[in-house]
Amino acid sequence: MLEQIKQWLAQRRGGVTGDHDTDSLPAPKTASDQLLTRSRLVVLDLETTGLNFSKDEVIAIGAVAIESGVIHLNDQFDLILRRPELDISETVLIHGIGPEALTQGHETEDALLHLLEWMNGDPILAYHSAFDQKFLEKTLKAQLGYTSQHLWMDVAELLPAFFPHAETKGRGLDNWADYFNLQISERHHAAADAMVTAELTLAALNMAQKKDVKTLKELVDKLHYQRRLQQMHRL
Amino acid sequence: MAAANQDTTRPQNTRAIMSFLREHAPFSSMDDTHLAHFAEHATLSFYADGDVVLSPEDGLAKRFYVVKQGRIRGERQHKTEERTETTFEISQGECFPLAALVGERPTRTLHRAAGDTFCLSIEKKDFVTLISESEPFRDFCLRGVSSLLEQVNQRLQSKAMASIGSSNSLDTPLERYALRNPIVCSPDLPVRKAVARMHENNVGSIIITDDGRHPTGIFTLRDLRTMVAEEKGPLDTPIGQVMTSNPCCLPSTADAFEAAMLMAEHHFAHLCVVDEEQRLIGVVSERDLFSLQRVDLVNLARTIGTATHLRTLVALRTDVSRLVDAMLAHGADSGQVVKIITTLNDVTVRRVLELNLKKNDPGIPFTWLTFGSEGRQEQTLLTDQDNGILFETPEGMTPEQVREKLLPFARKVNDELAECGFTLCKGNIMASNPKLCLSIGEWDDWFIRFIDASTPQNLVYSSIFLDMRAVFGPSEPLHRLLENVLARIRKNALFQKMLAGNALQRKPPLTMFRNFRYLNDEKKHSLDLKRQGLAPFVESVRVFALAHGVETANTLERIDALARKDVFDAKDANAWKEAYSLIQAIRMRAHQEMLDKGEELTNYIDPDDLNPLDRRILREITYQL
Known part of the structure; x- marks a missing residue:
């Protein structure tokens, strides 16, 4: 009981909570005819307390932006959320965020608002994006009551779509990183994973240009087509 | 302590780029604040195999690049024939186009990705900031300029040589300089034997050739040093595995100044001299070009x-x-x-x-x-x-x-x-x-x-x-x-x-x-x-x-x-x-x-x-x- 009060007090002192005007946030963009070479794309990776969607929580967000076909390092997002109440003993070994780092993290709501502003409604890419999308949407709804739908694309689909003959040793992020000889500076660090995902995205976008996939819409369509093709294979 | 604190406040990806840079000269001797300046202002771009990275047509050089992964090949149009030749290779951790940036001119060489390549780059204004703030970086870049100064001195010398009628002018064709009967071997020769052959002939390099006497690689004493220091393999390793492939070649009609420029630009100490069919006819070393004589x-x-x-x-x-x-x-x-x-x-x-x-x-x-x-x-x-x-x-x-x-x-x-x-x-x-x-x-x-x-x-x-x-x-x-x-x-x-x-x-x-x-x-x-x-x-x-x-x-x-x-x-x-x-x-x-x-x-x-x-x-x- 005393611990809870202490935490509550700490949160109150920590800064603003609640009362966020989510209406003034940038509106999510749709798959338009905008040229890929002119678009800003957000490549994101989340670290969570576990894989169970109903009980696990987001603890770190890393993201980098691709603009005009290059990664701009002055345009990135790298935050650990302040979630001291969470039990993270299970996954602490994987991503290396201990309880101490979590308590030093940022106010969750502030961090999420900051993220939404920074993303600017631009399309979001992630490796196995369904996982990140579910967790992020859940967190945004729970913390901010935010429910707008963003355009998501899965880099795990994007890569085989443009490199169908690549001989990777598997379908994981590490396999593709190996294929392109990329080093991941710190695996299971949200920002580092986002970075390598973005690097792979650059390679895919480069190929997209050569395959005449020029606009956001064409890219989304290509992914749809790819998905359907795979479903047909499975049948 | 302060540095450690500062380091944890930098984003992971900035830190990762800094530690990548730290493994390469001149970044290895630069301060963290300057490396951070680089990392924070950098962009990362991707070039598929064969993509053009930088071309003389792009106009004045605008960005300073570092190869993060992969390789860049320099290409120049062959003087007489309708083909291009590779003039240099830039690999991981190396920078380009230094001379063009410092000289405020377009690059003279087409830079093309050799294999899938990632490059970090910064804008010219950030490059200038680093030059003015970081001593090691300035030294590194000015060394490029002073090699230009050296070139001018070479030109001066060659003019003077011409006026005293010496045959040792830098305008003379390379064939006069080149060491005839260069020491060669096939790629399967063990390193130990190759080095013995170099030792016997008192030379610093050996050229690896194929059956048609086309140079396929070069192995120098410097390579031997690296091989031993980095324990790249036993001395019985076939030399083909440790040689530098595709050595820099010039036709025998090229002049010594061209060779000197190439050496100065890429820090090679040796060049192969080849005939029209790309067959090896000689080797020219830096020392051959600049042997000085005493004046009374x-x-x-x-x-x-x-x-x-x-x-x-x-x-x-x-x-x-x-x-x-x-x-x-x-x-x-x-x-x-x-x-x-x-x-x-x-x-x-x-x-x-x-x-x-x-x-x-x-x-x-x-x-x-x-x-x-x-x-x-x-x-x-x-x-x-x-x-x-x-x-x-x-x-x-x-x-x-x-x-x-x-x-x-x-x-x-x-x-x-x-x-x-x-x-x-x-x-x-x-x-x-x-x-x-x-x-x-x-x-x-x-x-x-x-x-x-x-x-x-x-x-x-x-x-x-x-x-x-x-x-x-x-x-x-x-x-x-x-x-x-x-x-x-x-x-x-x-x-x-x-x-x-x-x-x-x-x-x-x-x-x-x-x-x-x-x-x-x-x-x-x-x-x-x-x-x-x-x-x-x-x-x-x-x-x-x-x-x-x-x-x-x-x-x-x-x-x-x-x-x-x-x-x-x-x-x-x-x-x-x-x-x-x-x-x-x-x-x-x-x-x-x-x-x-x-x-x-x-x-x-x-x-x-x-x-x-x-x-x-x-x-x-x-x-x-």
């Missing part, structure tokens, strides 16, 4: 110093000019050459004085002084006589009486020196001028007036008289005089200020747009290298030297002394010395060419006559002023 200076100085007739001295001046040619040809730097010219000029002046004393001794001891550039030991072949006499008035005589005896003698010496090629000074700054033939007390008074009543005219004189030196006779009186003068100047801040103002009035000959500002409308296309190029250096350095009591009169030595006294930053001092020397070198070459053509020597040059490299360097240098 001592002998010439001795001949001058013992000449018995004026006409011998006059004749020997031609030899001095030839010696300068030879020195330039053999790679002496301009600072050395200038000092040697001064030495030989001094020997000549002394001999003229000695010969005259023998014939007609005025009977009064004196010190022969030189001023101006002669005083600073910075003469080139074109030298005015700027001289004077310092004497101690003997008991029972007035200075006037001494002058009566010394002046006719001085007149004769001035005339004879003129015959030797030291032109009579138009401003009559010569020992035969009664105002410059003074006793020690008179000189002292003269300087007092000169320092304490600083008029514009005095300032003009300052540039001449403050650089005085004793050439003949006892130097002790001059030393005493200079000590007094220096002490007085150090106390007189106003005089220092005016001297500095005078130095600043000389603008470097560049317009706002960094083109050359020409002398005036009549001489539309000429630059006065002496007044516009050298004088600003000389005068600025003089102000500092006088203010800090540096007694030496040579500009380069003054810069050194000031650097030792921590008045100048050692790095700046070196840059200035290099720049100064280069202008001297260009001036000397111009003089040599005027002599060859039988023209009157002037300090004017037309920048359009310079080759593009010289012109660019001159522009960069004058910008430093």
Whole structure:
């Protein structure tokens, strides 16, 4: 009981909570005819307390932006959320965020608002994006009551779509990183994973240009087509 | 502790790029704040195999690149045939296009990705920030520039070589340089045996060839060192696995300068020389290109110093000019050459004085002084006589009486020196001028007036008289005089200020747009290298030297002394010395060419006559002023 009060007090002192005007946030963009070479794309990776969607929580967000076909390092997002109440003993070994780092993290709501502003409604890419999308949407709804739908694309689909003959040793992020000889500076660090995902995205976008996939819409369509093709294979 | 804290506040990806950079030169010796500046301002881009990264058509180089992953290949169009050739490879951690960025020009080479490649890059303005803030980075980038300076020196040498008819000019085709019957082996030969073969033949490299004698790789002693140090494999490894593939090749018709450029640019020490069918015919090493020979200076100085007739001295001046040619040809730097010219000029002046004393001794001891550039030991072949006499008035005589005896003698010496090629000074700054033939007390008074009543005219004189030196006779009186003068100047801040103002009035000959500002409308296309190029250096350095009591009169030595006294930053001092020397070198070459053509020597040059490299360097240098 005393611990809870202490935490509550700490949160109150920590800064603003609640009362966020989510209406003034940038509106999510749709798959338009905008040229890929002119678009800003957000490549994101989340670290969570576990894989169970109903009980696990987001603890770190890393993201980098691709603009005009290059990664701009002055345009990135790298935050650990302040979630001291969470039990993270299970996954602490994987991503290396201990309880101490979590308590030093940022106010969750502030961090999420900051993220939404920074993303600017631009399309979001992630490796196995369904996982990140579910967790992020859940967190945004729970913390901010935010429910707008963003355009998501899965880099795990994007890569085989443009490199169908690549001989990777598997379908994981590490396999593709190996294929392109990329080093991941710190695996299971949200920002580092986002970075390598973005690097792979650059390679895919480069190929997209050569395959005449020029606009956001064409890219989304290509992914749809790819998905359907795979479903047909499975049948 | 502070650094550690700071590091954890940087985003993971910034830290990751910093640690990537830290593994490569020059970043390995740069401060974290500068690496962070790089990482935070960088962009990362991807190029698929064969994509063009940078092309001469892109215009002025705008970004500074570092290969993060993959390789970049440089391609140039073959001169005669319809094909391209690879000129270099840039691999992980290496930078490009340094020369184009520093030279503010487009790249000359098409940069193409060899395999899937990721590059980090920063904008030119961030590159400039790093150059100005990080010493190791500046050193690294300026090394590129100084290799350009070296190239100019090479050009100078090659010109001079051509004029003395030597066969060792850098314009000569490579086939004359190349080592015939180079040491070769097949790729399956164990490293141990290959090295043994190199050892037997006393060479530093071995070329790996295929059955058709096409070079496929090169292995040098440096590769051996790396192999041993990094434990890349046992010495029984087939050499094909550790060689550097696709060695740099030039056709035998390429000239030595082209080879030198290529080596300087990519830090190779060896090049393969091939025939039209790309078959190996020889190897040329850096050392083959730049082997220097000694020039017999001592002998010439001795001949001058013992000449018995004026006409011998006059004749020997031609030899001095030839010696300068030879020195330039053999790679002496301009600072050395200038000092040697001064030495030989001094020997000549002394001999003229000695010969005259023998014939007609005025009977009064004196010190022969030189001023101006002669005083600073910075003469080139074109030298005015700027001289004077310092004497101690003997008991029972007035200075006037001494002058009566010394002046006719001085007149004769001035005339004879003129015959030797030291032109009579138009401003009559010569020992035969009664105002410059003074006793020690008179000189002292003269300087007092000169320092304490600083008029514009005095300032003009300052540039001449403050650089005085004793050439003949006892130097002790001059030393005493200079000590007094220096002490007085150090106390007189106003005089220092005016001297500095005078130095600043000389603008470097560049317009706002960094083109050359020409002398005036009549001489539309000429630059006065002496007044516009050298004088600003000389005068600025003089102000500092006088203010800090540096007694030496040579500009380069003054810069050194000031650097030792921590008045100048050692790095700046070196840059200035290099720049100064280069202008001297260009001036000397111009003089040599005027002599060859039988023209009157002037300090004017037309920048359009310079080759593009010289012109660019001159522009960069004058910008430093």
